[in-house]
Amino acid sequence: MAETDLAPASEALETLRRVFGYDSFRGDQAAIVEHVIAGGDALVLMPTGGGKSLCYQIPALVRPGVGVVVSPLIALMQDQVDALRNAGVRAGFLNSTQDYAARQEVETAFLNGELDLLYLAPERLSVESTVRLLDRGKISLFAIDEAHCVAQWGHDFRPDYLQLSALHERWPDVPRIALTATATEATHKEITARLRLDEARHFVASFDRPNIQYRIVGKNSPQRQLLELLRTEHAGDAGIVYCLSRNSVEKTAEFLVQNGIPAVPYHAGLDARTRAKHQARFLREDGLIVVATIAFGMGIDKPDVRFVAHLDLPKSVEGYYQETGRAGRDGLPSTAWLAYGLQDVVQQRKMIDTSEGDEAHRRRLGTHLNAMLALCETVECRRVQILNYFGQQAGPCGNCDTCLNPPEKWDGTIPAQKLLSTVVRLRNERRQKFGAGQIIDILLGKSTPKVTQFQHDTLKTFGIGTELREPEWRAVVRQLLAQGLLAVEGDYGSLVLTETSSEVLGGDRQVLLRREPERAAAAKVRSTRKAAAAVDMPAEAAPLFERLRAWRAGVAKEQGVPAYVVFHDATLRQIATQRPSSLADLGTVSGVGENKLAKYGEGLLEILTAE
Ligand code: ADP
Numbered sequence: 017m018a019e020t021d022l023a024p025a026s027e028a029l030e031t032l033r034r035v036f037g038y039d040s041f042r043g044d045q046a047a048i049v050e051h052v053i054a055g056g057d058a059l060v061l062m063p064t065g066g067g068k069s070l071c072y073q074i075p076a077l078v079r080p081g082v083g084v085v086v087s088p089l090i091a092l093m094q095d096q097v098d099a100l101r102n103a104g105v106r107a108g109f110l111n112s113t114q115d116y117a118a119r120q121e122v123e124t125a126f127l128n129g130e131l132d133l134l135y136l137a138p139e140r141l142s143v144e145s146t147v148r149l150l151d152r153g154k155i156s157l158f159a160i161d162e163a164h165c166v167a168q169w170g171h172d173f174r175p176d177y178l179q180l181s182a183l184h185e186r187w188p189d190v191p192r193i194a195l196t197a198t199a200t201e202a203t204h205k206e207i208t209a210r211l212r213l214d215e216a217r218h219f220v221a222s223f224d225r226p227n228i229q230y231r232i233v234g235k236n237s238p239q240r241q242l243l244e245l246l247r248t249e250h251a252g253d254a255g256i257v258y259c260l261s262r263n264s265v266e267k268t269a270e271f272l273v274q275n276g277i278p279a280v281p282y283h284a285g286l287d288a289r290t291r292a293k294h295q296a297r298f299l300r301e302d303g304l305i306v307v308a309t310i311a312f313g314m315g316i317d318k319p320d321v322r323f324v325a326h327l328d329l330p331k332s333v334e335g336y337y338q339e340t341g342r343a344g345r346d347g348l349p350s351t352a353w354l355a356y357g358l359q360d361v362v363q364q365r366k367m368i369d370t371s372e373g374d375e376a377h378r379r380r381l382g383t384h385l386n387a388m389l390a391l392c393e394t395v396e397c398r399r400v401q402i403l404n405y406f407g408q409q410a411g412p413c414g415n416c417d418t419c420l421n422p423p424e425k426w427d428g429t430i431p432a433q434k435l436l437s438t439v440v441r442l443r444n445e446r447r448q449k450f451g452a453g454q455i456i457d458i459l460l461g462k463s464t465p466k467v468t469q470f471q472h473d474t475l476k477t478f479g480i481g482t483e484l485r486e487p488e489w490r491a492v493v494r495q496l497l498a499q500g501l502l503a504v505e506g507d508y509g510s511l512v513l514t515e516t517s518s519e520v521l522g523g524d525r526q527v528l529l530r531r532e533p534e535r536a537a538a539a540k541v542r543s544t545r546k547a548a549a550a551v552d553m554p555a556e557a558a559p560l561f562e563r564l565r566a567w568r569a570g571v572a573k574e575q576g577v578p579a580y581v582v583f584h585d586a587t588l589r590q591i592a593t594q595r596p597s598s599l600a601d602l603g604t605v606s607g608v609g610e611n612k613l614a615k616y617g618e619g620l621l622e623i624l625t626a627e
């Protein structure tokens with residue numbers, strides 16, 4: 017290297033400022049970038065929105081050669097490449113959506129050293145011609161994005177990821193950086209083993225996303241509850257609504273549209289073209305809602321998703337955290353909202369019982385579900401619980417429902433005993449089993465046709481539970497299930513005892529339960545959120561911000577890219593607040609790099625001086 021060359025660290029920082037227009041690295045970014053520039057392997061665990069992309073983009077720009085990025089997200093490659101090109105980075109991709117000519121063009125650019133970054137679908141690497149192509153060019157690094165796809169029991173497993181372990185053998189001198197937002201100990205270990213990253217340096221960031229407000233509510237009329245959330249707190253916002261089944265995805269999207277809220281469905285049952293169209297609309301339009309199964313969302317890097325709502329219980333805390341993490345990548349206040357009820361527990365247990373795979377697999381699914389239930393029923397800070405799940409410590413956050421409206425704990429030992437002893441009595445009876453509805457009817461002393469048919473009104477526990485109302489009994493059942501003091505079985509969600517039920521029946525174990533805060537509490541949550549959002553930009557800057565947004569929409573449309581590829585909301589907010597009056601001033605705004613300044617600077621100044 018010539019003497020005049022910058023040291024790697026400052027060259028990285030210079031690249032960050034010049035190309036991306038950001039002042040400084042965040043968190044571990046600087047250390048990761050330095051390590052990879054120096055040729056080291058890295059495994060990066062960082063939450064969604066943490067800033068993983070720069071961890072390989074900057075080294076790819078600093079090191080000689082082309083950075084090869086392996087990503088399963090074919091549908092998003094075009095947008096990723098557009099965003100990079102807009103910042104002046106020479107990027108391209110190779111995947112099955114291209115025609116021959118387009119592929120040729122990228123391959124030629126790669127061989128001529130005219131690319132900084134090349135995105136590849138993992139299956140490309142099992143094609144011998146691709147491997148030969150890579151052999152003929154110069155590779156600066158391999159980035160393995162969404163590295164948790166290599167985890168075989170994970171929710172995003174991709175068989176093609178398994179062969180990525182071969183990269184190291186084939187190109188031993190090229191540094192590899194694997195990145196994921198999934199961070200449980202088990203997944204971490206599996207990625208390390210399968211990608212042979214034992215020698216790599218591991219960077220584990222804090223998984224906290226402080227700008228996301230976590231809330232979990234009891235489910236009674238989910239669509240109505242969702243509508244109220246959208247109307248009162250998220251009018252005009254972009255967001256994602258997750259449902260378990262395709263059918264409920266369709267119905268919920270329809271329901272929102274009928275109520276005047278723009279929404280589109282997304283699930284694996286729709287044909288590929290419709291899915292691509294809906295995804296593109298979500299990325300490009302302001303304020304559209306996607307109602308989806310978990311098939312939607314991986315790699316969606318839209319920065320201004322303001323809420324993620326779940327209408328059904330997620331299968332694991334891992335999946336839940338990844339889905340909710342799609343909210344608020346831009347760091348602005350956002351909501352993660354989940355509605356869950358007894359029926360969810362029954363349904364998920366049934367799905368586990370009937371799932372394919374061996375006993376160990378079912379047990380694993382059960383453990384995941386239990387952790388999710390514990391999160392739903394906790395009386396402690398949601399964030400503390402989530403971070404603990406990922407092996408990280410934290411104090412109460414002040415920005416989740418349990419911190420804002422602490423639920424009461426109450427001693428539910430006696431109701432639990434009444435309920436469990438009803439289950440015992442029913443078990444003794446002609447091997448018939450009954451679900452929660454029947455048991456609650458018995459406790460409340462209701463002589464329904466089904467109660468009289470089975471003569472359950474003659475049971476000793478008939479009518480002994482009138483101190484609680486029906487929804488409260490359902491909450492008791494739910495929490496006993498969550499605590500493993502009760503279990504469900506069979507097609508009809510029959511309640512059965514567990515090994516630990518007898519401890520409660522025998523009076524050896526106290527049962528602490530959570531009482532749902534009443535509805536008035538929701539107002540408190542809202543006012544906090546509004547206040548948080550207001551500090552972000554002074555009110556007098558709002559009209560200018562709106563004009564800048566309108567300008568951005570025009571530019572984005574003309575170029576056929578999502579609006580955020582031009583500038584993020586956060587950048588426009590800063591411009592509206594500071595009102596820079598020269599190109600030099602404009603260049604100091606976070607998110608305005610060299611290329612964007614040259615491209616959009618004059619246009620922006622016109623709007624600013626037309627004031
Ligand atoms: P991830 O891939 O980890 O979900 P991204 O790489 O998409 O996160 O980054 C999230 C957001 O944070 C993006 O909008 C990105 O431009 C921004 N960002 C990342 N690093 C920085 C930084 N050092 N300074 C300012 N903004 C950053």
Ligand code: ZN
Nearest residue numbers: 397413416419
């Ligand atoms: Zn909290």
